Amino acid sequence: MGRLSADDWAEAALAALAEGGVAAVAVEPVAARLGVSKGSFYWHFANRRALLEAALRRWEAQTERVIARLEDVADPLERMRVLLERAFGEGRDAAIAFRLISEADDPLVGEVARRVSERRLAYMEGVLRELGLPRQEARRRVLAAYGGYLGVAALVRIGTIREMPDDLAGLAMAELGLTGNDPSGPP
Amino acid sequence: MGRLSADDWAEAALAALAEGGVAAVAVEPVAARLGVSKGSFYWHFANRRALLEAALRRWEAQTERVIARLEDVADPLERMRVLLERAFGEGRDAAIAFRLISEADDPLVGEVARRVSERRLAYMEGVLRELGLPRQEARRRVLAAYGGYLGVAALVRIGTIREMPDDLAGLAMAELGLTGNDPSGPP
DNA sequence: ACCTGAACACCGTTCAAGT
DNA sequence: ACCTGAACACCGTTCAAGT
Numbered sequence: 001m002g003r004l005s006a007d008d009w010a011e012a013a014l015a016a017l018a019e020g021g022v023a024a025v026a027v028e029p030v031a032a033r034l035g036v037s038k039g040s041f042y043w044h045f046a047n048r049r050a051l052l053e054a055a056l057r058r059w060e061a062q063t064e065r066v067i068a069r070l071e072d073v074a075d076p077l078e079r080m081r082v083l084l085e086r087a088f089g090e091g092r093d094a095a096i097a098f099r100l101i102s103e104a105d106d107p108l109v110g111e112v113a114r115r116v117s118e119r120r121l122a123y124m125e126g127v128l129r130e131l132g133l134p135r136q137e138a139r140r141r142v143l144a145a146y147g148g149y150l151g152v153a154a155l156v157r158i159g160t161i162r163e164m165p166d167d168l169a170g171l172a173m174a175e176l177g178l179t180g181n182d183p184s185g186p187p
Numbered sequence: 188m189g190r191l192s193a194d195d196w197a198e199a200a201l202a203a204l205a206e207g208g209v210a211a212v213a214v215e216p217v218a219a220r221l222g223v224s225k226g227s228f229y230w231h232f233a234n235r236r237a238l239l240e241a242a243l244r245r246w247e248a249q250t251e252r253v254i255a256r257l258e259d260v261a262d263p264l265e266r267m268r269v270l271l272e273r274a275f276g277e278g279r280d281a282a283i284a285f286r287l288i289s290e291a292d293d294p295l296v297g298e299v300a301r302r303v304s305e306r307r308l309a310y311m312e313g314v315l316r317e318l319g320l321p322r323q324e325a326r327r328r329v330l331a332a333y334g335g336y337l338g339v340a341a342l343v344r345i346g347t348i349r350e351m352p353d354d355l356a357g358l359a360m361a362e363l364g365l366t367g368n369d370p371s372g373p374p
Numbered sequence: 375a376c377c378t379g380a381a382c383a384c385c386g387t388t389c390a391a392g393t
Numbered sequence: 394a395c396c397t398g399a400a401c402a403c404c405g406t407t408c409a410a411g412t
Contacts, residue, residue: 003376021292023210027405038405040377048405101341102289105208114345121347143348147338154288154337155330158301160308190395214386225386227396235386 004034006044006054013055018092022103025052049108056112059096063116066093067123077178080127084169087120088149098153121146128176145175191221193231193241200242205279209290212239236295243299246283250303253280254310264365267314271356274307275336285340308333315363332362 012033016024027048031038045051066086073079088094097116104110121142128138149172155161165171173179199220203211214235218225232238253273260266275281284303291297308329315325336359342348352358360366 028403036376037378039379039407042406042408043376101345104345110345114347117342117345117347143342146347147335147342149338150341151334151336151338154341155304155334158288158291158297158304160301160304160333161330215384223395224397226388226398229387229389230395 004036004040004044008034009041009044009051010054010058013051014058014096017052017055017059017099018095021099022052022106022109025055027051053108056100056108059093060112060116063087063093063119067119070123076127076130080124080176080178081169081173083120083123083127084172088168088172090164094153098150098157101150117146124176131178141176145172148172148175191223191227191231195221196228196231196238197241197245200238201245201283204239204242204246204286205282208286209239209293209296212242214238240295243287243295246280247299247303250274250280250306254306257310263314263317267311267363267365268356268360270307270310270314271359275355275359277351281340285337285344288337304333311363318365328363332359335359335362 009030012030013025016026016030016033025048027038027041030051031041041051045054066083070079070083073082086093087097097113100109100113101117104113121139124142124145125135125138128141129135133141149168152161152165152168152171156164196217199217200212203213203217203220212235214225214228217238218228228238232241253270257266257270260269273280274284284300287296287300288304291300308326311329311332312322312325315328316322320328336355339348339352339355339358343351
């Protein structure tokens with residue numbers, strides 16, 4: 001690897017965040033990951049906190065691009081499934097979202113967790129309304145599905161549930177009442 | 188306050204844990220809380236980790252005493268409600284349990300979170316079986332209720348839900364299918 | 375334009391000395 | 394039996410010097 005950019009540092013920090021949480025976004029370990037001395041870090045960023053901010057900004061932008069790309073999917077049901085798979089699946093996005101909610105003590109972290117969650121909830125709510133559900137009912141189902149996912153993730157984390165259910169997106173679809181063809185039926 | 192005991196330090200550490208999580212169980216802040224120099228800490232404990240262990244042991248013992256005291260309550264429904272209020276309510280136990288699950292990266296922390304959660308789940312499962320439910324169905328409902336609580340707590344933490352619902356224990360009772368008189372009905 | 379390596383501050387840890 | 398205060402190690406941060 002040649003000379004590094006601030007983006008290289010932000011990307012390495014984001015990988016560290018996904019693997020070890022906010023605490024892992026530390027100057028020395030990320031420098032080691034990049035194979036440079038920790039001193040060089042301060043040419044790119046003012047301090048450790050700025051690195052965390054850059055990593056969070058980067059992640060938030062990624063989640064936003066996922067939502068933007070959904071416009072290409074015409075069928076609302078299919079659109080919902082794609083979002084759920086990206087948001088709740090096994091990828092880095094799901095891991096980071098769960099970590100940020102866990103470490104929301106830090107106001108910066110909590111703010112990003114809240115914004116990204118709210119963006120997803122609003123989008124899912126929009127799909128349900130497009131399918132004909134009233135606003136309040138759409139909100140209720142979306143909160144139940146997102147809360148249910150977080151609860152399952154927490155139980156998996158401590159080993160009470162052995163492993164993540166194969167089809168979390170499918171479970172969430174069911175919780176949203178989107179299994180059959182009649183979305184106004186019971187959740 | 189006169190001279191301190193190891194128990195005094197463990198209790199102060201437990202209070203710090205409830206307020207600020209595992210990271211707050213640090214030598215300097217806890218010493219300040221007790222009004223002594225950080226040097227004196229090492230007369231009572233080998234290191235910071237031993238203090239965290241003592242705080243966790245103390246908390247686990249407290250949760251065990253809650254379960255032991257339930258034996259005095261004859262009615263199974265009432266017994267369930269008392270446990271739910273203590274485990275899911277606004278008290279320190281609920282705050283600590285949620286924090287430990289959030290910070291379960293640390294194996295010591297994860298182990299305690301898993302043991303205490305499993306103990307509660309097993310107890311609740313026992314009550315449901317006493318009310319006539321088959322084992323698998325009892326387990327399913329208990330996991331849904333505990334997972335649901337964790338999900339709601341997470342959403343409250345980041346501010347997606349404004350505040351903790353007034354009667355979380357009541358919601359959990361409903362999720363367990365214990366609202367009416369027929370526990371074999373739908374959850 | 376980016377990196378190294380030495381230096382300094384902070385908190386966890388040690389320890390000799392105090393009561 | 395428990396506490397203080399100085400000292401040392403580690404990681405975040407600074408900075409002069411290197412390419």
